[in-house]
Amino acid sequence: MNDEFRILKDVAKVPAGSNCALLIRHGDRNGGLAKVVTEQEGLNEIGTLRSKLLGKKLSGFSDLVAYSSPVGRCVDTCLNISHGFGKEVEVESTQFLGMSSPFMVDPPAAYVKMHELGLLGFVDAYVNDLLDRRIVLPCSEGTKMLFSYAIERIKKMNGGIGVFVTHDMILTPPLAYFFDYDYKTNGLLTLDGIVLFEDGAGFSASYGGRLVRVSEDGSILSK
16 A cells, blocks of 8 residues: 555645645545446545545644545545544535535536546536536636635634545546646546645645645635
């Protein structure tokens, strides 16, 4: 099992004592990575072990809170991260991070399109603005909603970290749109995502060494 996490390079950019949010995909599961799977598909053994190990790597923060899609593999990822961190938490599950994600106007129609195109095909169509606006919002609006949700929940912490576990379909579009993530080459995420943090002058979001400035309402100020 590989115990290294790409996301920790972005976590290292967080100033000491600042609040931070990890917006991440759930841990490893069975089934094809680019396939739509059932809600019942859980974490596999590697997903369980790696999510616990990630929590252990976050122990430098003063406190941890956890928010999750209601889907079991996401809730379990939160619980395993908290176990590794060394704190039992009550995970707040919300459809905002799940099947009724920020950018979906018509979730049933969006899921029909996902099954038709596959996850990578759906992401490609979304990022390139090829999907019907009656189904999804523009990527910038969905990202703003997601960032605002996280900021509201970490800004009153004191050097703490919020873990927000969701799905690749929610995270890959903003990564491609704002951070030049090459999903065609790299595929979808596995226990990885965006680090959003206070930086003394507001908020920044980081992925792969690229930083974007973020306002308190979640708007992207620079790309």
